[in-house]
Amino acid sequence: MVDYVCEKPSDLAAIEDMLDKAFGPGRFAKTAYRLREAVAPVSRLSLVAWEDGVMRGSLRFWPIEIGDDNVAALLLGPLAVDPAHRGRGIAIGMMEIALARAAEDGHRIVVLVGDEPYYARLGFSAAMARRLRMPGPVDQARLLARELAPGALQDVAGLIHQPLRTPEFSAAG
Numbered sequence: 001m002v003d004y005v006c007e008k009p010s011d012l013a014a015i016e017d018m019l020d021k022a023f024g025p026g027r028f029a030k031t032a033y034r035l036r037e038a039v040a041p042v043s044r045l046s047l048v049a050w051e052d053g054v055m056r057g058s059l060r061f062w063p064i065e066i067g068d069d070n071v072a073a074l075l076l077g078p079l080a081v082d083p084a085h086r087g088r089g090i091a092i093g094m095m096e097i098a099l100a101r102a103a104e105d106g107h108r109i110v111v112l113v114g115d116e117p118y119y120a121r122l123g124f125s126a127a128m129a130r131r132l133r134m135p136g137p138v139d140q141a142r143l144l145a146r147e148l149a150p151g152a153l154q155d156v157a158g159l160i161h162q163p164l165r166t167p168e169f170s171a172a173g
């Protein structure tokens with residue numbers, strides 16, 4: 001049975017190892033990492049999947065803001081599952097739990113960079129993100145967004161940036 005629990009500081013080495021294996025050492029050059037630098041993940045939403053005492057997957061979320069109005073949102077990712085355990089629903093399982101919790105906690109918008117055919121099943125689309133921009137090179141077709149509160153993205157546009165204020169929901173530390 002796979003257990004989905006919040007990541008702990010003692011999980012960090014195993015998470016980094018899993019991400020290195022999934023994305024390679026070049027992962028830090030990705031534009032999304034500019035939004036993560038020196039910012040703590042949202043601990044209530046950042047999950048690890050455990051089975052038989054072994055980490056099978058990791059999902060993290062980061063606080064971001066959008067546009068000149070600094071609209072609060074979440075950046076989903078990175079998301080990775082042990083190659084030997086892919087196709088078992090572990091990634092979907094982590095995302096369903098985290099997204100439901102995010103909505104309960106009052107988060108309204110989630111943004112990510114990824115394949116639309118995969119994330120569409122969780123309600124993400126490039127159309128929802130069409131007025132958003134990442135702070136660096138990203139294929140706009142892979143910039144996806146989802147509203148957790150209906151209408152949350154209405155009138156929201158502009159550059160995605162690091163949070164200017166202390167994130168209300170980030171309980172890291």
Ligand SMILES: CC(C)(COP(=O)(O)OP(=O)(O)OC[C@H]1O[C@@H](n2cnc3c(N)ncnc32)[C@H](O)[C@@H]1OP(=O)(O)O)[C@@H](O)C(=O)NCCC(=O)NCCS
Binds near residue numbers: 080
């Ligand atoms: C993407 C990843 C996290 C999925 O993990 P997983 O636990 O195997 O995913 P799930 O079991 O929940 O879902 C698997 C389903 O998604 C599909 N899928 C996986 N990647 C996909 C993609 N890029 N595009 C479309 N469908 C995809 C699988 O074909 C499978 O479909 P099925 O349910 O119809 O059989 C995993 O493949 C991984 O770690 N990849 C390397 C890192 C990565 O690319 N992360 C995402 C970056 S945006």
